[in-house]
């Protein structure tokens with residue numbers, strides 16, 4: 001059996017104070033989330049909107065739910081009332097939909113822009129041109145119900161640590177650049193979500209402020 005409590009303790013001991021832990025609970029049952037909750041964990045990450053919605057209904061209300069997976073526009077409505085951070089904004093149309101649904105709920109939803117840093121074609125995320133198109137458009141300034149609080153990225157799935165490090169470094173460089181010009185006046189732009197079970201130590205060395213860890217806490221997943 002997976003010992004969620006001791007896994008969490010082991011991981012937390014490796015995280016500097018400024019790094020937040022998102023416990024990635026996708027595909028895992030409520031009992032596992034509850035076990036982590038009882039050790040004090042409050043941030044959980046899911047990658048499917050309806051699964052997150054169902055869990056949020058049944059579990060304690062002070063959990064902060066983070067959407068970490070590719071989000072379809074027609075699913076935003078399921079999470080708009082309660083989601084606390086969306087890591088995976090990967091298109092202008094998705095950002096506009098989140099803004100619209102947040103407005104309906106009379107709230108401002110915090111978002112990260114997901115940047116494509118991996119060599120793999122299959123990973124989602126914006127390239128630098130798409131990012132610039134979003135951030136420097138006039139319309140962007142009119143989105144009053146979203147707040148961009150940072151960037152997210154996933155490194156290539158590889159054994160090559162130097163490649164992983166290089167990809168994280170490139171995301172940190174981009175983050176620093178945006179922090180200096182586009183978001184210079186916005187203290188809330190401060191999160192860099194990078195690092196999963198296999199590469200979070202490298203991610204932290206390269207400037208991550210938020211790691212998304214699933215299997216090292218809850219054990220291997222059968223699917224998802």
Ligand SMILES: *Cc1c(COP(=O)(O)O)cnc(C)c1O
Pocket residue numbers: 024026047068069154195196197198212213214215216224
């Ligand atoms: C599943 C997932 C994770 C967690 O992966 P582990 O290898 O289980 O730690 C992190 N980020 C995203 C975007 C994921 O989909």
